[in-house]
Amino acid sequence: MKESLHTLLNDSTPVLVDFFAEWCGPCKVQAPVLKEVKSDIGDSVRIIKIDVDKSPAIAQQYQVSGVPTLILFRNGQPIWRQSGVASKKQLVDVLRQHI
Incomplete structure (x- = not known):
């Protein structure tokens, strides 16, 4: 059974959402x-992908205007965001700060 996005994002485990x-x-x-x-x-971090063409309402809710956009959530709150391609080092550094 798939967890709802709301349930996933409100978890204490950080969730990195890739809007693509x-x-x-x-x-x-x-x-x-x-x-x-x-x-x-x-x-220690969940990574999920959301296709903006298949889920435009979710993309609009989080004000995603360009892809790729990465947003890191914890306890339902966005705690980091970047539009454009992020390097592995940058992502690992950011994620380790929030684990």
Whole structure:
């Protein structure tokens, strides 16, 4: 059973949301970086992907106007945000600050 987005974001475990689109070139560059980050960080952070074309209301709710946009949530609150491709080092550094 899939957890609802609301339940996921309100958890005490940090959740990194990757807002992306299938047609987006930079999003395709970001995807393997996120996989590497997940293998480094493990289960201390959840990483989920939201396709802005399939979920435009969610993208609008979080004021995502460009892709890729990464938003880190903890306890339902956005605590870090970046638009554009982020490097593995940058993401690991940010995530480790919030674990």
